[in-house]
Amino acid sequence: MTAAEGSVSGGKKTGRWRYYFKDGSLQAEGDYSADEITGPWIWNRANGRRLQEGSFAAGLQTGHWQRWHANGQLMDSGHYVAGKKTGEWLSYDESGRLIKTRIFKS
Template identity: 35%
Template structure:
């Protein structure tokens, strides 16, 4: 079970609300967010850069990367797509 903690500046590091876990940067911007069920990462997660721009989106199943993961350039175009099965990247 995750406990609520804060950075030295008082900003919370993460919180769980309605089955959704959100990690924050010291600035307060969202670092990552997605479903958190029975202490496991599940479903679609979104990860952002330090400036808050989208970095990647991917799926988890039982805490493991599973399915399509897409990484983005800062301009929003696709940088790379990866396919995972139970935490292992499948080669294209």
């Protein structure tokens, strides 16, 4: 089980929360408001490299998001609006070479 630390108010998660791997390294960090995920969040892999990062509004993914391969190379990048991919998304292989461009309609 992942360890976590953060505040609870009225039985709901609020403010900054951090989640940790069993070894104590940071797995994820971001904010909650009345038990709803909000604002920028960052997730890490067990090896310490970044897994993904992006923001939430009203509990849905929003704005620019990125994910990385286990070796640290960018995997994909694009934007969300109200929890749905929109516009141009770019995907890369593990060597960093662009392998796919996809357009999502909002």
